[in-house]
Amino acid sequence: MARTKLSDDRDLTEEQKLFKESLLDWAERNMPLDRVIKMNREGHPYPKDLTKGLGDLGVIMGTVPEERGGMGLNWKDQATIADIIGYIDPSIATAAGFMAVETGWGFTIDRYANEEIRKKYVQPAIRGDKFIGIATTEPGGGSDVANFKCTGEKDGDEWVLNGEKTFISGVEEAKDIGGGYWVNVRTGDKVPGAAHKNMTAFFVPIDTEGVTPTEPYDDAGRNSISTGGFIMEDVRIPEEYMLGEEGKGFYYTMEGFDNARILIGSSAVGVTRRLLEEAADYIKERKTFGRPLAKYEAIQFEFVERYTEMEASRLMVNKVADMQDTRYDEEGWLERTGKPQTYKPTEIAKWISMIKYKIPHLAKDTADDAMHWLGAAGYSSEYIFETAWRGVMSYCVGAEGGANIQKIVIGRETLGKDYVPYK
Amino acid sequence: MRFIVCVKQVPDTTEVEVDEETGTIIREGVPSVLNAFDEFALNLAVELKEKSDENIEIVALSMGPPQAKEALTKCLAIGADRAILLTDRVFAGADTWATAVTLGRAIKKIGDADVVFMGQEASDGNTAQVGPEVAAHMGIPQLTFVTEVDSVNSDHVVCKKETDEGFVSIKCELPSMIACMHTPGFEPRIPNIREIMKAKRKTYEEWNHEDLGGEPSEYGLDGSESVVIRTYSPPPKGEGIIVDDEPETAVNRLIQFFEDEGIL
Numbered sequence: 001m002a003r004t005k006l007s008d009d010r011d012l013t014e015e016q017k018l019f020k021e022s023l024l025d026w027a028e029r030n031m032p033l034d035r036v037i038k039m040n041r042e043g044h045p046y047p048k049d050l051t052k053g054l055g056d057l058g059v060i061m062g063t064v065p066e067e068r069g070g071m072g073l074n075w076k077d078q079a080t081i082a083d084i085i086g087y088i089d090p091s092i093a094t095a096a097g098f099m100a101v102e103t104g105w106g107f108t109i110d111r112y113a114n115e116e117i118r119k120k121y122v123q124p125a126i127r128g129d130k131f132i133g134i135a136t137t138e139p140g141g142g143s144d145v146a147n148f149k150c151t152g153e154k155d156g157d158e159w160v161l162n163g164e165k166t167f168i169s170g171v172e173e174a175k176d177i178g179g180g181y182w183v184n185v186r187t188g189d190k191v192p193g194a195a196h197k198n199m200t201a202f203f204v205p206i207d208t209e210g211v212t213p214t215e216p217y218d219d220a221g222r223n224s225i226s227t228g229g230f231i232m233e234d235v236r237i238p239e240e241y242m243l244g245e246e247g248k249g250f251y252y253t254m255e256g257f258d259n260a261r262i263l264i265g266s267s268a269v270g271v272t273r274r275l276l277e278e279a280a281d282y283i284k285e286r287k288t289f290g291r292p293l294a295k296y297e298a299i300q301f302e303f304v305e306r307y308t309e310m311e312a313s314r315l316m317v318n319k320v321a322d323m324q325d326t327r328y329d330e331e332g333w334l335e336r337t338g339k340p341q342t343y344k345p346t347e348i349a350k351w352i353s354m355i356k357y358k359i360p361h362l363a364k365d366t367a368d369d370a371m372h373w374l375g376a377a378g379y380s381s382e383y384i385f386e387t388a389w390r391g392v393m394s395y396c397v398g399a400e401g402g403a404n405i406q407k408i409v410i411g412r413e414t415l416g417k418d419y420v421p422y423k
Numbered sequence: 424m425r426f427i428v429c430v431k432q433v434p435d436t437t438e439v440e441v442d443e444e445t446g447t448i449i450r451e452g453v454p455s456v457l458n459a460f461d462e463f464a465l466n467l468a469v470e471l472k473e474k475s476d477e478n479i480e481i482v483a484l485s486m487g488p489p490q491a492k493e494a495l496t497k498c499l500a501i502g503a504d505r506a507i508l509l510t511d512r513v514f515a516g517a518d519t520w521a522t523a524v525t526l527g528r529a530i531k532k533i534g535d536a537d538v539v540f541m542g543q544e545a546s547d548g549n550t551a552q553v554g555p556e557v558a559a560h561m562g563i564p565q566l567t568f569v570t571e572v573d574s575v576n577s578d579h580v581v582c583k584k585e586t587d588e589g590f591v592s593i594k595c596e597l598p599s600m601i602a603c604m605h606t607p608g609f610e611p612r613i614p615n616i617r618e619i620m621k622a623k624r625k626t627y628e629e630w631n632h633e634d635l636g637g638e639p640s641e642y643g644l645d646g647s648e649s650v651v652i653r654t655y656s657p658p659p660k661g662e663g664i665i666v667d668d669e670p671e672t673a674v675n676r677l678i679q680f681f682e683d684e685g686i687l
Contacts, residue, residue, distance in 0.1 A: 009454075014496050018619045021497070025613045058616030071616045081616075 004280035006273050006307065011318070016080045019059075023081065026057055027088040033278075033384055036224075040091045040387045044216065044226035045176045054098050055128020059085070061106040063259075068110060069123040075259075075328075078103060079266040079321040083314075086270025090363075090388035092395065095267035097225040100400055101133040101169045104260025109182050109203060112244035112252055117203050121180055131179035134260075135165040135204070135230070136253060142167070142398070143405045144422075145250065146195030150232065152185035152202065159202065159242065161185055161235040164214075169399065171206070171213050171228035180205035182256065183232075184249045201249035203241045210235035221390025255345075258352050260400045262324055265355030266317045268392060271363040272310040275388055276303065279370040282377070299373050306366045313359045320351045350413035357406035360395035367392065424479045424577055426468045427530050428503065428540040429557070430461035432487055432494035433547040441656075457494045460542025462501075463605040466612055467572050468540050469502035477577065480504050482533055486514055486525055492627070499622035500614035507533070511631035516644030518651075519548075523556030525642055528635040530561065537597045538580060543568060543604035554602035564595050567602040 009017055030053050039047065054060055059081050064070025073081075082099045089095060102125055109132060110122045124130040141147030150163025165183065174180065181204050188198030204211065216228040244252050280303070283293035293299050323343050330341045367389035371378035378385045396403055412420050435456045440449050457465075465483065472479040483498035485491050486509040495506035509529055517525065530536050539558070544551035551567075558565035571583035573592065581594045582601055595601075614622075632642050640646060664680065666673045681687040 014493055015619050015623060017493065018497055018500055018614065018622075019616060022613045022615065022619065025611075029610065056615060057613070058618075062616055066620075071620055073616070073620070 004277045004284070006277050006280075006310075012080060013077075016077060019077065019081055020084050022057065023059065023084040023088065026053060031088055031094075036089050036091050037381050037384060037387050039224035040093065040221070040391070041223070041381065043223045045172045046093065046097055046170075046225045048177065050094075051098075051131075051173070051177065052128045054094070055126065058126075059103075060098050060128060061103045061110070061122070061126045063103070063107045064110045064122065064126060068118055069126050070107075070110070075262060075321040075324040076318065079262055079317055082263040082266040083270040083273075083317075086267030086363075087274045088270075090271040090274050090367075090384050091222055091224065091391040092267060092271060092363075092388070093222040093224040093391065095264065095271075096222050096394070096399060097131070097133075097170050097173065099263040099267055100260040102131065104263050104400075105134040105182055105256050106132050107259055108252065108256035109243065112201070113203060114240050116240065121203065121205070125179060130177055131170050131174040133168065133170045133174070133179075133181055134253075134256060135168045135181040135183045137165065137167045139164055139166050143402060145199070146190070148184070148186055148195075148199070150183070150185040152187045152200055152237075154187075154239075155236075157239045158236045159187075159239065161202065161204065161210075161232045161237055164229065164231045166214070166229035167217070167227055167398070168229050169227055170225060171230060172216055172226035174206040175213055178205075178207070180208075181230075182243060182253075184253055187246060196250035198247050199249035199253070200246050201243040201252055202237050203243055204232070204235065204237060206230070208235055208237070220393060221387065222394050254349065257401055258324065258345075258349055261352045261356040262317070262320055264395055264400050265313070265320065265352070265359045268359035268363040268395065269310060269314045269317055271388055271392055272306065272313070272359070272366045275363070275366045275370050275385060276307055276310065278384055279303065279366075279373055279378075282383075283373055286374075293373060302369050302373070306362070306369060309362050310366070313355065313362055316351075316355050317359070320348070320355055323348045323351060346413055350410055353401075353406035353409040356395075356401060357403045357410070360392050361403065363392040364389060364396050424475075424477045424537045424575075425533070425535050426472070426479060426481045426538050426540060427533060427536045428461070428465045428468050428481060428483050428498070429526055429553075430465065430483055430485050430494055430498055430542070431458045431545045431547075432456070432485065432491040433458045433545055436546050455490070455493065457497055458542050458545045458547075459611075460544060460546075460604050462542075462611050463609060464540040464542050464601075464603040465498055465501055465503065466609075467603055468538075469612070471572055471575055472502070475575065482507065484526065484529055484533070485509065486517070486522060486529075489629075492629075495627065496619075496622055497614065499625045499627070500619045501612050502618075503625075505626045505628075507628045507630055509630050509635070511642070513632050513639040513642045513645075516647065517642065518647035518649040519550050519552035520556055520648045521642060521644075521646040523553050523560050524646060525635065526553070527557050527560035528637070529630060530557070532630075532635060537577065538575060539563070539598070539600040541600060541602045543602045551602070554600055558600035561598075561600070564599040565602070566593060566595055566599060569601045569603045570606050572601070 062071040062073035063078050066072035085099050086095045121132050125132045152159045152161050183202050183204045184199050187200040191197040210233045212231045214229040216226045219227050286293050326342050333341050367385045370385045432455045434453045442449050468481050481503045483503035483506040499506050541554035555565050566582050568585040569582045573581040579596050583590050666676050
């Protein structure tokens, strides 16, 4: 671990401090920084001992209620865990697979799944024995839902799914240890001007007949977890594997994105803090022209700017996690009390988009700056910066929603619906 | 059966820095942790409970300021069933004897202790006196420098104990106090999220001097037998000499040095 410490635990609860202590102790034994760098070089699938270790620690899908095999954590708790996961693994593979994909989506799958899916897939995934995630992007459309081509047709008490999903996290891991995906398909006619309607979500086990995984991508970074896809040819899924109600898949998907994006924002805070700590250790010791690098304003001021942005981001994540906790605490409030909820879901989505757009870029820019501060050393895999830079870029360009889509959400909620660029 | 594990919250020595001007430890902002030997003692107690067929309750006991609750919460997460913090302004400034009296009275109040587990010493004071003093106060046998507990039942405990010559195995009747120290390579249990959340629901109590009985003057600074006259850091060592030569030349230089210093 870095010797410079930039974390401030005083606003954490007693339990959150212990989560942090346990995760850092576990990482010191099982996932030190040199292993993170090595894993990233070796590529996927994500090592089984770490998958199991994360499951044993209880960090995966902690927000699932206790009575359904989770830990009953709130989003602030889970965001604290995600922050430490990012700190431990700045390549962000762990944050991608186990925080954003498994936790954000696993929680949402659990909410809309039946008991069989919960028992066969969600609960084993919580223990690190299976991998579950989201498959929404298609070759012709990701953010652009109007161009979704995957279809679902009802046939008796089954649904027949066809189409291709791509840029999906964890397909190799799901193949390796078993699992499945939340899959969105169109189950009715496309509604002009409302392409998000008639989308339905299903849970599709990866080993279902007719599901053929495609070749994984050779990504720039976060390489210890896979990115791939699969083709569905006449995949027969029982009616009970529909998630929630027919035609509401788009709305559930937005809820899942909200949950996953909070954890991405929080992980990226942890990444940034680790990079600043590691860089601080170096620039305080390394001397050029007779004085430490940290004494040069050109470096010190950049360091301070990133540190300030990191702390501001942490406060934003705290606010957003609180908003999400309020959202779930007040579920059904309107029907029960007739009073409006504290936050409209679209308002929460705006804040979540702000952290999803901003914080991965902060982490990437910090890695970029640190490489400049360290020079050739920073560019080498001896240090974490280049691994982190390549990894967090995945969250700048896309994973869990690209930056520009986030800006459209923020623009819609601040300027009004009349100014949405695309419908 | 009942195990009582006494623990102390101490400054994290890996984070401690020394003020270069005064030579004293900078305590501000230094995180607190569970004393490592105490954590080892708790680990031993929890492992014994897991292996035993007996119905065993583990009570974690600490004396300290209110923030020491953090250390006890960790004990509950590791596997203690119940935790008690002895916290009261009158306990402040206690020497090892006053600390032992306070802990001993609490142990008697809890009652029916079969084994009192303690760390061999705390990393902030390094006296190694409190455990034996608790045993003396309670009038029970003591085993110190214990590295392993082989077995325990309602009648006796069998421990491995380090001595100057090596290790000995000792069988001791109960109740007894064992002061534990880990050997290199010990890896404490890491509580998982479920255990941490469960800890929230376990019994946690705070006791003050009125709960323990006796007069305030029997506790803390007033109840202490020893007086600290001065605390100071040893003077820094002077600059050393590094002999960096071929072995033969180096030996000759060393001999010359010892002769010049009057050592040889």
